[in-house]
Structure formats: structure tokens, C-alpha cells
Amino acid sequence: MPDPVRLAVVTLFPQMFTGVFDSGIIRALRDAGRAEIETCDLRDFTHDRHRSVDDRPYGGGEGMVLKPEPVFEAVETIEQRWGTRARRILLTPQGIPFRQGAARRLAEEKALVLICGRYEGVDQRVVEHLVEEEVSIGDFIVSGGEIPAMLLIDAILRCVPGATGNPASVINESFQQNLLDYPQYTRPASFRGWVVPEVLMSGNHAEIAAWRKRQARLRTHQNRPDLMVREVTGVEEGRGPGSDLD
Numbered sequence: 001m002p003d004p005v006r007l008a009v010v011t012l013f014p015q016m017f018t019g020v021f022d023s024g025i026i027r028a029l030r031d032a033g034r035a036e037i038e039t040c041d042l043r044d045f046t047h048d049r050h051r052s053v054d055d056r057p058y059g060g061g062e063g064m065v066l067k068p069e070p071v072f073e074a075v076e077t078i079e080q081r082w083g084t085r086a087r088r089i090l091l092t093p094q095g096i097p098f099r100q101g102a103a104r105r106l107a108e109e110k111a112l113v114l115i116c117g118r119y120e121g122v123d124q125r126v127v128e129h130l131v132e133e134e135v136s137i138g139d140f141i142v143s144g145g146e147i148p149a150m151l152l153i154d155a156i157l158r159c160v161p162g163a164t165g166n167p168a169s170v171i172n173e174s175f176q177q178n179l180l181d182y183p184q185y186t187r188p189a190s191f192r193g194w195v196v197p198e199v200l201m202s203g204n205h206a207e208i209a210a211w212r213k214r215q216a217r218l219r220t221h222q223n224r225p226d227l228m229v230r231e232v233t234g235v236e237e238g239r240g241p242g243s244d245l246d
């Protein structure tokens with residue numbers, strides 16, 4: 001059996017992860033010894049009476065900023081215990097947008113540390129001297145990096161070989177070829193008068209495949225025309241300036 005993927009989340013709210021880590025594919029991978037996942041409470045790496053993790057921003061302005069010392073210490077302690085350097089990722093709205101290609105790429109890493117910001121974010125020295133990647137889940141702000149981290153972990157772990165019962169289900173999904181998935185139907189064949197497209201019940205595999213391909217293109221054209229541009233121009237992997245970290 002291959003070595004398990006090691007994954008740690010540095011957070012002020014470890015309790016938020018309990019349900020997520022104990023359910024579905026993530027739980028199955030843990031139970032099978034394919035993934036070792038842990039949370040790391042940032043406050044355990046403070047050394048003052050108040051267990052302070054944040055402070056006022058230099059230069060003034062609203063809110064508080066996460067101090068660098070506990071974040072560095074947490075990551076370095078995890079890596080020392082693991083005896084290996086991890087791929088270090090900071091969740092931040094200023095990061096590169098997360099896409100399926102990044103999930104596939106990160107699923108090949110042996111050790112990952114995800115750092116969750118809070119308040120106004122983290123001290124810039126974390127960005128410049130600790131992490132390799134800054135990742136955003138989209139052009140909106142949530143209150144902390146925990147939900148973004150959960151989202152990444154789920155997307156990454158389902159790309160680990162053997163995570164899903166049927167490997168094809170990960171291959172034939174939206175975004176795999178810069179296309180959205182085709183429409184799916186199950187029984188009954190007629191529901192409130194809305195019937196399943198006949199071709200899907202024809203048993204003709206070539207026609208079904210062609211229909212699905214057409215539908216995938218149609219849906220992508222309607223809902224995500226930006227993906228079609230990627231398909232035409234062949235935009236895919238890359239993390240250079242202006243790239244999408246996929």
C-alpha cells in the first residue's frame with residue numbers, strides 16, 4: 001500500500017473540522033490508512049499568559065492581524081514531527097483561484113499543511129517566508145480560512161487514487177477537460193410527465209457518448225463560456241504570473 005497522504009490544518013478553530021473529517025470520502029481514506037489528517041490549534045504555539053495570536057496592524061487601520069510567530073512555530077513543529085517538509089498553503093482571498101487542476105496536482109503531494117487566516121489576515125512574513133502557495137476559493141470574503149481549507153481538502157483527497165469506488169467517476173467530471181459534466185438521470189423514466197431523453201435508454205453506447213459530449217458542450221457554453229475559451233486556447237496547468245494555479 002502507498003504511504004498515506006499527510007495533511008495538517010493550522011487553525012484557531014479546530015473543532016470546526018470534526019464533522020467534515022469524520023464523513024464520506026475523507027473518513028474512508030483515514031479508516032483505510034490512506035490519509036493521516038490532523039488539526040493544529042494555533043493557540044498551542046503561543047507563549048504569553050493570554051495566548052495571543054493576533055495584534056494590531058502596523059500603520060493603523062481596522063481589525064487585527066495574525067502574528068507570525070505562532071504560525072511559523074506550528075508549521076515547523078508539524079514538519080519536525082513528520083520528519084519531512086510539507087507543501088505549505090495559505091488560504092487567502094488574495095491567492096490564486098483554486099481549480100480542479102490544482103486539486104489533482106496537490107493530490108500527488110505526500111505532505112500538505114494548510115494555514116487558515118482569520119480577522120484581517122496573516123502577517124505578510126508568513127506569505128513571503130513560510131508558504132509556497134496562496135490559494136483563494138473565489139472572489140468573495142469569508143470570515144476565516146477554515147471553510148476554504150475544508151473545501152480544498154475534500155477536492156484534493158477525492159483525487160487520491162482509490163478515493164472513490166470507481167476511478168472513472170473522478171475522470172469523467174466537470175472541469176476535467178475544461179467542460180462541465182453532462183446531465184444525469186435515474187429512475188423513474190417518467191416523472192410528473194418529464195421524461196428521460198430516449199437516447200439514454202437506447203443501449204447504443206456510441207450514441208449515448210455523442211449525446212453526452214454535445215450536452216456537456218451546451219451546458220458549458222450556457223453556464224461557463226470562460227471554460228470554453230480555455231478549451232480552445234489550451235489553457236491548463238501553470239503557476240506563473242497571471243496563471244490560474246490549475
Ligand SMILES: C[S@@+](CC[C@H](N)C(=O)[O-])C[C@H]1O[C@@H](n2cnc3c(N)ncnc32)[C@H](O)[C@@H]1O
Pocket residue numbers: 091092093094115116117118119120121122135136137138139140141142143144145146148
Ligand atoms: C476576513 S478574511 C480577511 C480578508 C482580508 N482582509 C482581505 O481583504 O484580503 C479572514 C481570512 O479568511 C480566509 N478567507 C476569506 N476569504 C477567502 C477566500 N476567498 N479564499 C480563501 N480564504 C479566504 C483567509 O484565510 C483570510 O485570512
